[in-house]
Amino acid sequence: MLNGALIGCGFFAQNQMHGWAGIDGVAITAVCDRDPEKAEATAARFGARAYTDAAAMLAAERLDFVDIATTVGSHRPLVELAAQAGLHVICQKPFAETMADAQAMVAAVDAAGKVLMIHENFRWQSAVRAAIDAIRAGDIGTPFFGRVTFRSGYDVYAGQPYLATDARFIIQDLGIHILDIARALFGDVITISATTRRVNPKIRGEDVATMLLEHDSGATSVVDCSYATRRSPETFPETLLEIDGDLGSLRLDAGYRLVIQREGETIRDVAPPLLPWASRPWHNIQESVQIIQQHFVDCLRDGREPETSGRDNLKTLALVEAAYASARDRSRLDVRSW
Ligand code: NAD
Ligand code: 89V
Numbered sequence: 001m002l003n004g005a006l007i008g009c010g011f012f013a014q015n016q017m018h019g020w021a022g023i024d025g026v027a028i029t030a031v032c033d034r035d036p037e038k039a040e041a042t043a044a045r046f047g048a049r050a051y052t053d054a055a056a057m058l059a060a061e062r063l064d065f066v067d068i069a070t071t072v073g074s075h076r077p078l079v080e081l082a083a084q085a086g087l088h089v090i091c092q093k094p095f096a097e098t099m100a101d102a103q104a105m106v107a108a109v110d111a112a113g114k115v116l117m118i119h120e121n122f123r124w125q126s127a128v129r130a131a132i133d134a135i136r137a138g139d140i141g142t143p144f145f146g147r148v149t150f151r152s153g154y155d156v157y158a159g160q161p162y163l164a165t166d167a168r169f170i171i172q173d174l175g176i177h178i179l180d181i182a183r184a185l186f187g188d189v190i191t192i193s194a195t196t197r198r199v200n201p202k203i204r205g206e207d208v209a210t211m212l213l214e215h216d217s218g219a220t221s222v223v224d225c226s227y228a229t230r231r232s233p234e235t236f237p238e239t240l241l242e243i244d245g246d247l248g249s250l251r252l253d254a255g256y257r258l259v260i261q262r263e264g265e266t267i268r269d270v271a272p273p274l275l276p277w278a279s280r281p282w283h284n285i286q287e288s289v290q291i292i293q294q295h296f297v298d299c300l301r302d303g304r305e306p307e308t309s310g311r312d313n314l315k316t317l318a319l320v321e322a323a324y325a326s327a328r329d330r331s332r333l334d335v336r337s338w
Helices: 013-021 037-046 054-060 072-084 099-112 126-136 171-185 281-304 310-329
Strands: 002-007 026-032 050-053 065-068 087-092 116-119 144-151 189-199 208-215 220-227 240-245 249-253 256-263 266-269 333-336
Touching: 002 013, 002 054, 013 026, 013 037, 013 281, 026 037, 026 054, 037 050, 050 054, 054 072, 054 099, 065 072, 072 087, 072 099, 087 099, 087 281, 099 116, 099 144, 099 310, 116 310, 126 171, 126 240, 126 249, 126 256, 144 171, 171 189, 171 208, 171 220, 171 240, 171 310, 189 310, 208 310, 310 333
Parallel strands: 002 026, 002 065, 026 050, 065 087, 087 116, 144 220
Antiparallel strands: 144 240, 189 208, 189 333, 208 220, 240 249, 249 256, 256 266
16 A cells, blocks of 8 residues: 655645545545645545644655645745655646756655656546557657647636736646647657737736747647637637648547548547546546556556656756747747756
């Protein structure tokens, strides 16, 4: 049995607790939030002990890992605390506010000889995964063009008010997921250029971003996201794909429809299941939480580095940083040395 503790009992952590409850061989024995009401409510809901101080919790509990579900500003001190306590760590995206913080966290967990995985779950959504598996299997040959797109008018600010008030919004919150999907599909990136806009006047950061990526593999991808797009049907929170390869093409269309054209055409319904604790339209994301948690546990048991390890995520985070710099300076940036 692996014993874990959750730090941060807010909006998204509830999904993580439900997810863990469905993973065999894992028990989340303690939860912590500096807000005592949130800590106690989550502890009571899921049958764990409640704490308001992470250091006190790590000192009192016998743990194998911590799951950090706080917002980005607290990630570095909490990851370093867990590393000092000799624990494996799974930490929510965005990993860090700066590359220096992210590198320090990777080094701290490495020095402890433990595993650090980033909860970068979009590449683990079952529909997206079906597309990644098809591309990696060579179903359309070698990709030369891709579009990874997420456009929505869904009110994300109601559940996550900080998204309206933080200086950075869509690239750091959502673009990070779809940049990571582009890496999973087409490999590491050589150059990136980006434009950003704020369309909604009531928020502080940018709610639209369009990015152009040149990949090491020779593919070019367009990665675009918007929370200012009124569309019907509303596709939140689906990531849609269009990929052209030298032998065929792949589309992940709205409604979780995967179309692969080679000599003929195959159409698959890749809709995620509605888990008993999940609710539409979030069920796509909610299912991926459990899938990524299972990957974390499998990697711990097998002694493997997770696909979305802290080290791997440095490359996704570099794209976020470079996209902001490119949009600010109207430049195209080589990210190989970031
Ligand atoms: P939230 O503000 O609702 O919850 C964060 C909680 O952490 C708060 O209750 C806060 O009191 C607590 N906290 C902060 N610092 C703490 C500390 N040092 N010790 C103990 N508790 C502390 O935020 P949220 O919307 O749940 O987002 C949390 C993270 O999850 C963010 O990084 C966000 O980007 C991410 N997120 C990921 C997904 C996904 O699909 N991967 C979806 C939504 C949110
Ligand atoms: O997945 C996320 O990071 C969320 C949302 C889907 C709303 O962008 O913040």
